[in-house]
Amino acid sequence: MPAAGVLLTDLYELTMLQAYHAERMEGVAVFELFVRKLPAQRRFLVAAGLAQAVDYLLGLRFDDGDCEHLVRDRGFDPGFVASLRDLRFTGDLDAIPEGTIVFPDEPLVRVTAPLREAQLVESRLLNLLHFQTIVASKAVRCVLAAPGKRLVDFGMRRAHGAEAALLSARASYLAGFAATATVEAGRAFGIPVAGTMAHSYVQAHRDERSAFAAFARAHPRNAVLLIDTYDTRRGAAIAADVAKAMAREGIAIRGVRIDSGDLAGHAFAVRAILDAAGLRGVTIFASGNLDEFAVRDIEARGAPVDGYGIGTRMNTSADAPYLDCAYKLQAYEGVAKRKRSEGKATWPGVKQVLRRRDAGGVLAGDVVALAADPIGEGVPLLEPVIRAGRLLRPLPALHASRERLATELAQLPAAYRSLDGSAPPPVTIAPSIRALAARIDAATSGTAAG
Amino acid sequence: MPAAGVLLTDLYELTMLQAYHAERMEGVAVFELFVRKLPAQRRFLVAAGLAQAVDYLLGLRFDDGDCEHLVRDRGFDPGFVASLRDLRFTGDLDAIPEGTIVFPDEPLVRVTAPLREAQLVESRLLNLLHFQTIVASKAVRCVLAAPGKRLVDFGMRRAHGAEAALLSARASYLAGFAATATVEAGRAFGIPVAGTMAHSYVQAHRDERSAFAAFARAHPRNAVLLIDTYDTRRGAAIAADVAKAMAREGIAIRGVRIDSGDLAGHAFAVRAILDAAGLRGVTIFASGNLDEFAVRDIEARGAPVDGYGIGTRMNTSADAPYLDCAYKLQAYEGVAKRKRSEGKATWPGVKQVLRRRDAGGVLAGDVVALAADPIGEGVPLLEPVIRAGRLLRPLPALHASRERLATELAQLPAAYRSLDGSAPPPVTIAPSIRALAARIDAATSGTAAG
Numbered sequence: 001m002p003a004a005g006v007l008l009t010d011l012y013e014l015t016m017l018q019a020y021h022a023e024r025m026e027g028v029a030v031f032e033l034f035v036r037k038l039p040a041q042r043r044f045l046v047a048a049g050l051a052q053a054v055d056y057l058l059g060l061r062f063d064d065g066d067c068e069h070l071v072r073d074r075g076f077d078p079g080f081v082a083s084l085r086d087l088r089f090t091g092d093l094d095a096i097p098e099g100t101i102v103f104p105d106e107p108l109v110r111v112t113a114p115l116r117e118a119q120l121v122e123s124r125l126l127n128l129l130h131f132q133t134i135v136a137s138k139a140v141r142c143v144l145a146a147p148g149k150r151l152v153d154f155g156m157r158r159a160h161g162a163e164a165a166l167l168s169a170r171a172s173y174l175a176g177f178a179a180t181a182t183v184e185a186g187r188a189f190g191i192p193v194a195g196t197m198a199h200s201y202v203q204a205h206r207d208e209r210s211a212f213a214a215f216a217r218a219h220p221r222n223a224v225l226l227i228d229t230y231d232t233r234r235g236a237a238i239a240a241d242v243a244k245a246m247a248r249e250g251i252a253i254r255g256v257r258i259d260s261g262d263l264a265g266h267a268f269a270v271r272a273i274l275d276a277a278g279l280r281g282v283t284i285f286a287s288g289n290l291d292e293f294a295v296r297d298i299e300a301r302g303a304p305v306d307g308y309g310i311g312t313r314m315n316t317s318a319d320a321p322y323l324d325c326a327y328k329l330q331a332y333e334g335v336a337k338r339k340r341s342e343g344k345a346t347w348p349g350v351k352q353v354l355r356r357r358d359a360g361g362v363l364a365g366d367v368v369a370l371a372a373d374p375i376g377e378g379v380p381l382l383e384p385v386i387r388a389g390r391l392l393r394p395l396p397a398l399h400a401s402r403e404r405l406a407t408e409l410a411q412l413p414a415a416y417r418s419l420d421g422s423a424p425p426p427v428t429i430a431p432s433i434r435a436l437a438a439r440i441d442a443a444t445s446g447t448a449a450g
Numbered sequence: 451m452p453a454a455g456v457l458l459t460d461l462y463e464l465t466m467l468q469a470y471h472a473e474r475m476e477g478v479a480v481f482e483l484f485v486r487k488l489p490a491q492r493r494f495l496v497a498a499g500l501a502q503a504v505d506y507l508l509g510l511r512f513d514d515g516d517c518e519h520l521v522r523d524r525g526f527d528p529g530f531v532a533s534l535r536d537l538r539f540t541g542d543l544d545a546i547p548e549g550t551i552v553f554p555d556e557p558l559v560r561v562t563a564p565l566r567e568a569q570l571v572e573s574r575l576l577n578l579l580h581f582q583t584i585v586a587s588k589a590v591r592c593v594l595a596a597p598g599k600r601l602v603d604f605g606m607r608r609a610h611g612a613e614a615a616l617l618s619a620r621a622s623y624l625a626g627f628a629a630t631a632t633v634e635a636g637r638a639f640g641i642p643v644a645g646t647m648a649h650s651y652v653q654a655h656r657d658e659r660s661a662f663a664a665f666a667r668a669h670p671r672n673a674v675l676l677i678d679t680y681d682t683r684r685g686a687a688i689a690a691d692v693a694k695a696m697a698r699e700g701i702a703i704r705g706v707r708i709d710s711g712d713l714a715g716h717a718f719a720v721r722a723i724l725d726a727a728g729l730r731g732v733t734i735f736a737s738g739n740l741d742e743f744a745v746r747d748i749e750a751r752g753a754p755v756d757g758y759g760i761g762t763r764m765n766t767s768a769d770a771p772y773l774d775c776a777y778k779l780q781a782y783e784g785v786a787k788r789k790r791s792e793g794k795a796t797w798p799g800v801k802q803v804l805r806r807r808d809a810g811g812v813l814a815g816d817v818v819a820l821a822a823d824p825i826g827e828g829v830p831l832l833e834p835v836i837r838a839g840r841l842l843r844p845l846p847a848l849h850a851s852r853e854r855l856a857t858e859l860a861q862l863p864a865a866y867r868s869l870d871g872s873a874p875p876p877v878t879i880a881p882s883i884r885a886l887a888a889r890i891d892a893a894t895s896g897t898a899a900g
Contacts, residue, residue: 004612004613004634005634007633007634007637008606008612008615008616008632008633008634009606009632009633009634010604010606010607010631010632010633010645011631011632011633011636011643011644011645012631012645012646012647012648013648014633014645015645015646015647015665015668015669016647016648016650016651016665018668018669019647019651019664019665019667019668019669020654021668022664022667022668023664023668025654029650029654031650069637073636073637074633074636074643115654119648119650119651122607122648122650123606123607124612126607126608127606127607127608127609127611127612127615128611130607130608131608131609131610131611154460156458156459156460156573156577157460157572157573157576157577157580157777158576158577158580158581158772158773158775159577159581159610160581160609160610160611160613160614160618160766160771161577161578161581161610161611161612161613161614161616161617162454162458162577162611162613163454163610163611163612163613163614164610164611164613164614165458165577166458166611167611168610181460181461181462182458182459182460182461183457183458183459183460183461183464183524184454184455184457184458184459186461186523186524187457187519187523193461193524194461195460195461195462195464195465196462196465197462197465197466197469198462198463198466198569198572199778199779199789199791200466200479200481200569200572200778200779200787201466201469201569203779203782203787203788203789204470204475204479204565204779204782204787214469214472214473215465215466215469217469217472218465218468218469218471218472218473219465219468219469228791228792229789229790229791230790230791231790232792259791259794260791260792260793260794261791261792261793288794312772313772316610316766316771316772317771318771318772321610321766321767321768321771322608322762322763322766322768323608325608327607328649328650329649329650329653329654332653332654337650337653337654338653339649339653339679340679340680340681341649341678341679341680341709341710341711342678342682342710342711343710343711344709344710344738
């Protein structure tokens with residue numbers, strides 16, 4: 001697979017850059033990336049992906065092969081392409097930190113840079129921030145559905161390609177998952193890695209008993225046995241037999257996994273079988289087409305499940321696999337801008353989000369204001385990250401963002417934590433922005449006809 | 451981002467490999483990758499992703515860094531990890547060619563290899579084949595909805611990461627799209643690349659007139675003007691004015707794009723405005739939240755739209771963002787295997803798909819048979835691709851697979867081509883497989899208890 005370099009972008013970014021170059025339009029532009037509307041199945045979003053977005057901006061450059069390709073194969077003007085060789089991101093980035101709970105109309109990042117730098121980065125910034133945000137926002141619902149339980153990302157195989165596999169592991173860990181099954185994600189992001197065995201392992205052996213014994217001997221401290229290849233309860237009985245026999249060799253079975261059928265019902269039966277064999281320390285892990293609702297149902301029945309492997313539906317955010325998000329020009333050369341397309345109008349101006357909390361720290365509401373407005377009682381969510389192309393300070397470590405989110409969740413009103421709540425986003429657009437929009441509309445109506 | 455190397459896999463593949471190594475289980479295994487069930491919104495699937503799967507198998511190897519990581523950070527046995535240094539894919543791959551129409555229960559690929567090679571590749575093979583197959587299967591519905599129209603992939607920004615952006619461009623081209631907006635996908639896969647301009651370009655200028663004129667001068671042969679930033683019909687009138695003025699400078703506007711509102715209604719009005727200005731050759735391109743149903747509605751109204759930019763909903767296969775697919779052990783050391791987990795039982799044995807066509811070439815039905823069964827009247831879909839770790843012959847070029855699919859679509863009965871048809875898959879499981887399943891079940895019931 002090709003690397004995700006600077007040509008991982010929409011062609012129109014480059015055609016616009018060629019026009020800007022010809023016009024010598026080099027003024028400072030301000031773009032903001034925001035979500036227009038929540039999917040029906042979400043009450044809030046979790047900001048995620050900033051670390052990769054920052055890496056992208058700081059690494060932005062066209063190499064010889066890129067430039068050659070643009071001239072030779074895409075027909076771009078050689079003079080324009082020559083000007084790309086020195087292009088770096090020299091602008092500013094302000095962003096809401098990863099792990100922050102966010103709502104529609106709130107800029108997740110704001111890019112302030114010479115026009116062509118700010119324009120060029122649109123496609124990949126959206127690609128990076130959109131994806132991790134949808135996954136973190138789905139994964140956090142699983143976390144809310146099973147408080148205190150160990151959740152493991154199992155979804156690499158049906159994630160949409162390699163980067164989706166890696167970044168969904170990252171985003172779900174940020175959301176509160178305990179581990180991922182994806183080895184490379186563990187290496188790349190320092191996430192704990194976990195895994196059990198596949199049905200094929202059991203099938204490749206003469207019978208379950210010999211499979212379980214061989215696996216335990218190969219993993220004497222941490223074997224988790226998959227017991228549903230043929231018949232779950234019979235599998236549990238065999239696992240219990242093997243665990244007792246292995247104990248005499250000094251080998252401890254850590255747990256069993258159930259992957260099919262009535263997971264809660266099986267968990268009760270399997271727990272009873274294990275307990276009757278004196279194996280109270282052997283944990284039960286459940287997996288198979290799980291999402292937040294399936295997990296909540298199992299928890300509601302009080303099933304003795306210690307952890308859940310959650311895959312496809314989380315990694316693809318299956319019930320809401322995309323967000324209505326955009327990266328829009330808010331100002332150029334100091335003049336506020338507004339798109340008025342039907343159903344897609346944007347709020348103009350350079351913005352800040354002010355979050356208010358009550359005396360107990362509980363989120364009371366957000367105001368989307370102009371960055372120039374007085375802050376008042378709110379805490380500003382957008383923070384300076386890059387200035388003049390340089391990172392101001394290292395970004396928080398992933399585990400710190402994960403803790404930030406855990407704290408935010410504890411301070412989130414129940415109406416937003418509920419999986420099927422219908423509370424509208426607690427977001428107000430400041431009067432200053434509404435007034436600016438009205439002024440721009442009045443002015444643009446004139447010039448658009450010009 | 452880290453590269454998609456051999457550690458882009460589920461941990462359990464490696465824990466199983468360590469156990470197989472300890473047990474000296476080195477026999478030949480046969481695994482098949484198949485889809486259990488169609489999503490409710492699909493009548494057929496398009497096989498896609500084989501080229502990347504083959505690259506992956508042929509490039510399979512653990513480098514020093516991988517091995518170090520497994521010992522130092524993941525606690526794998528050094529002796530086992532040493533054995534991975536020489537691991538290559540030395541087995542066989544049989545596959546249904548890309549661009550073939552396929553149905554559930556049909557193996558898309560069959561891997562025949564020493565157990566640990568065949569097991570290790572599970573996660574990434576699924577990751578690669580699943581994704582392109584869902585995208586091609588979604589994109590082909592858009593192609594069916596707008597026969598003869600020019601469709602362009604616009605979805606990079608909301609595709610799930612970099613690889614999803616690139617591979618969805620590839621899969622949609624395979625399905626019949628004309629081009630992609632993603633520059634790197636054009637370079638990597640030789641796909642035509644197309645693009646227009648963003649609203650920000652218009653907004654950055656004093657007014658639409660100056661934006662359109664400047665863009666046309668920068669792209670004198672192929673400018674497509676986005677006319678809905680403020681008011682679509684007024685934008686069309688300005689575009690027409692600019693086009694006429696530009697013509698006097700020898701510059702030809704190629705088209706206009708509409709991205710919001712009632713696309714069909716606007717298209718009629720915009721066509722009238724352009725035609726009245728004598729600009730019959732200027733095309734109309736529509737985009738904005740499109741999928742096969744939106745396109746079909748626009749076509750049904752007879753709207754004068756020449757092409758469609760289709761993004762997010764296609765690239766994420768938004769109404770069915772995953773398939774219920776699996777990679778399952780079918781035989782080990784010549785003995786057929788079957789998983790019997792509740793709701794997830796598999797058909798055992800090494801299989802072939804036999805496709806029957808009527809005298810006119812129209813698909814009449816598929817039989818999933820044992821590979822050893824007589825072929826009878828059907829044409830076998832699975833073909834040898836890799837033997838003993840070597841590619842037998844170059845895979846078909848992407849455009850050849852695209853033509854293959856176009857031919858297959860022409861031979862697909864209307865019940866399957868219909869966007870909202872409900873015809874069940876035309877797939878029969880051969881009696882030989884049913885008999886084998888019954889024999890295995892009888893035998894396994896005994897040993898599972900053992």
